[in-house]
Amino acid sequence: MRILVLGAGGVGGYFGGRLAEKGADVTFLVRSRRKRQLESDGLVIRSVHGDVTIRPKTITAEEPVNAPYDLVLFSSKAYHLEEAVRDLRPFVGERTVVLPLLNGVAHYPVLQREFGADRVIGGLCFIETTLNQEGHVIQTSKDHFVRFGEFGQSQSQTERIGQIEQALGGTKASFLLSDHIERDIWHKYLFIAVIAGITTLMRSPVGPIRETTGGTEFIRSVFREIEAVMLAHGAPLDGDIVDRHMETTQRMSFEMKSSMLRDMEKGYAVEGAHLHGYLLELAERQGLEAPRLQAIYHNLKVYGSGLS
Ligand SMILES: NC(=O)C1=CN([C@@H]2O[C@H](COP(=O)(O)OP(=O)(O)OC[C@H]3O[C@@H](n4cnc5c(N)ncnc54)[C@H](OP(=O)(O)O)[C@@H]3O)[C@@H](O)[C@H]2O)C=CC1
Ligand SMILES: CC(C)(CO)C(=O)C(=O)O
Numbered sequence: 001m002r003i004l005v006l007g008a009g010g011v012g013g014y015f016g017g018r019l020a021e022k023g024a025d026v027t028f029l030v031r032s033r034r035k036r037q038l039e040s041d042g043l044v045i046r047s048v049h050g051d052v053t054i055r056p057k058t059i060t061a062e063e064p065v066n067a068p069y070d071l072v073l074f075s076s077k078a079y080h081l082e083e084a085v086r087d088l089r090p091f092v093g094e095r096t097v098v099l100p101l102l103n104g105v106a107h108y109p110v111l112q113r114e115f116g117a118d119r120v121i122g123g124l125c126f127i128e129t130t131l132n133q134e135g136h137v138i139q140t141s142k143d144h145f146v147r148f149g150e151f152g153q154s155q156s157q158t159e160r161i162g163q164i165e166q167a168l169g170g171t172k173a174s175f176l177l178s179d180h181i182e183r184d185i186w187h188k189y190l191f192i193a194v195i196a197g198i199t200t201l202m203r204s205p206v207g208p209i210r211e212t213t214g215g216t217e218f219i220r221s222v223f224r225e226i227e228a229v230m231l232a233h234g235a236p237l238d239g240d241i242v243d244r245h246m247e248t249t250q251r252m253s254f255e256m257k258s259s260m261l262r263d264m265e266k267g268y269a270v271e272g273a274h275l276h277g278y279l280l281e282l283a284e285r286q287g288l289e290a291p292r293l294q295a296i297y298h299n300l301k302v303y304g305s306g307l308s
Contacts, residue, residue: 001167004029004069006088008038008056010129010259011101012075013137015146017045018171020054027057027069029091035060037135047139049172061087068093071164073123074100074111078274081107085114092119097160099123099148103192103271105185106278121161122181123148124188127173130262145174149181186235191245193275194222196260197296200270200303203261207254220246222292229279229293232286264303272300 001024005016008028020026020043030038035058043054059066069091076084081102092098098111098120111120128141146168150161161177168175178184195206198219202209209215223242230237238244260270276297283290 001025001070001163002067003027003071003073003167004059004088004091005073005075006084007075008034008043008058009075009077010131010137010139011125011127012073013043013131014045014047014127014129014139014144015075015101015125015173015175016073017043017052017054017056017137018173019168020056021052022171024167024171027059029088030058030060032060032062034058034135041135044134044136045139046136047144048142049139049144061090065090068096070096071167072096072098074098074102076102077269078102078104078107078271079269081110081274085110089114095160097121097164099146099164101125101146102274103196104189104275104278106274117151120151121148121164122151122178122185124181124185126188128256128259130259144172145176147176147178147181147184149178149184151182180236183236183238186230186237187241187245189235189275190223190226190230190237190241191248192258193226193279193293194219194245195249196258197226197276197293198222199258199261200264201296201299203264205254205261206249206252206256210249211254216246216250219249222296225290225292226279229283229286229288229290232288233282267307269307270300270304272297272304276300 003024003026005012006029008030016026016028038056038058043056045052092115098115100107100123125146126143129139132138150158165177198209223245227242263270276293280293280297
């Protein structure tokens with residue numbers, strides 16, 4: 001199976017790198033600066049699950065297209081979505097399947113409109129990973145998995161999803177096939193909206209937020225507020241998801257930071273409009289008040305307004 005990874009950042013570099021490490025046919029669709037970096041140093045992964053340096057196959061949107069790919073792992077940031085979709089267009093053929101790894105949900109209609117709903121499957125990932133100054137992938141979490149699956153009522157194991165599962169199997173990371181990917185995506189969205197929201201609002205890792213008096217109750221109240229917005233919109237959340245996410249939050253290391261906070265610390269753009277702004281749109285449509293979400297998003301907008 002020919003796999004194209006759009007973006008060789010923290011997420012795409014890591015999961016694409018793990019696939020290349022096991023010998024899968026992987027090409028990275030990158031922009032020219034990243035291409036030069038990968039050609040000179042290789043794709044360097046420093047991970048708690050083992051280091052590896054790969055000499056990756058790379059291509060840019062300016063180069064001649066070498067036929068469609070079977071599977072695309074789509075891993076740009078949300079604020080690069082439009083440009084990334086445009087650059088990807090020539091690489092997508094009749095039978096190409098696009099598997100997005102972005103946080104949130106607002107990218108799905110864009111991808112489905114551009115490539116056709118039947119070419120886009122569901123995906124998410126749990127991992128802590130980032131690029132350092134040298135462009136090396138620094139991966140620090142115990143969790144490093146992708147969940148993927150077909151959308152739709154049948155939830156059946158289609159032939160193509162079986163082939164994708166086989167192609168993604170056998171790496172040091174986990175690629176897990178899900179029978180209920182839409183629910184999984186919303187669960188992850190709830191988790192990241194809260195964890196990215198509170199860590200950026202407080203400019204703090206999870207530990208101090210959680211362990212300061214009233215912190216746990218505050219975190220639960222943010223989960224409840226965002227859960228209410230999602231449920232009013234019709235998101236397929238499990239009844240006990242807030243309890244489960246709270247347990248995960250209690251188990252997380254004291255120093256755990258969301259990728260959004262790490263990006264903020266580097267002075268990079270953040271995906272506030274895509275994650276929290278979109279939730280506020282949903283709240284408004286449903287006539288719901290969401291004051292905590294509003295504070296989170298306002299903080300992100302103020303941060304964004306200071307970026308050059
Ligand atoms: N990092 C993490 O721990 C986690 C991140 N996520 C989510 O995964 C998604 C990706 O995040 P992450 O990997 O951290 O982000 P990064 O910024 O590290 O990587 C994104 C990459 O996309 C590339 N890119 C952007 N536009 C294009 C384009 N047109 N063509 C080719 N490449 C392009 C960028 O390349 P360039 O170098 O040229 O700018 C960059 O390397 C986000 O939605 C994030 O929320 C989810 C779970 C965990
Ligand atoms: C919370 C976490 C680390 C889980 O993958 C994440 O998605 C992020 O920080 O963007």
